[in-house]
Amino acid sequence: MIQFPRRWRLYDFVDNDGKSIIKKWMRGKDKDIIARFNQKFDMLERQGSDLPAGLLAGTKFKHVDKLRIFGKGVTWRVLICKGPISNDFEFTILFIAQEKDRKLIPKDAEKQADENRSAIITSSNRRREHERLN
């Protein structure tokens, strides 16, 4: 089989200490949850957001989308943006929130995600290539 390069690259926003926010957040989580997150990220990396319909939903911030992951009775929302350096082949994980009664916890999760996106545009070292969760 001919091997084509992956079409999309996934990046993680890093905090002030240079640590991946998703990696940090995932620490201590059940294998069941980690598997569900990894599957969605694998799908996004391989197919982008066009083929699997509804993989990404919009938010009130134009450049921020959210990925839905449901596991162990809890809905998680991973806030993601295309790019923001190269919009044609990158996604960056900006923030992780919980969703309850259609509301995000923390309330300002989308705003924080948008601010993180701006921080990456200002300084590209505020992100690094996505590290597989384990």
Next chain:
Amino acid sequence: MKDLIEALRKEFQDEDYRYAYDEEFSNARMATQIKVLREQQVLTQKELAEKAEMKQSRISELENANYSMWSISTLRRLARALGVRIAFQFESWGELLPEIEDFDRESLEKPKFEKDSVFAESKVKEGRASVACIPEQLKLMFSGSEDEQKQRSHVISMGDWKERHDEHPHSAKDLYNEKRRA
């Protein structure tokens, strides 16, 4: 891609992990396949909904990669509306990795019955038999003496089929796959 498969081979050693990953993948694949089959047949969600006697909003829900509440009766209705069949069977874990590896639009497309080459009208074209008449022709071609078989070769270009028959068992699946690849 190799990296992903290697990672999954390790990660799947954990039972909870592999069941959760498979559940997510299977849900997304089913939803995506409904969308792909609908688009393959150039149907709008509304048109598919009418064929399946559902609401358009229901089709939209079923095509969402996050949908997980599948019912067999709904899938049967959709299969019929799309002219394909729904298969229910248990699979081994080893079969999942190639499915993940091959997941793309092309792998999800399936011909409806009328366009399925296996059921295409039996034709003898340029000395080659169509796949639709294989089982009967094979029985006929390889029965009787060699002379009798040679006499039949004016109807069917037998050399081609005999060669295949000698190479490997002529299961319908092999021949179907061969035809599809061609």
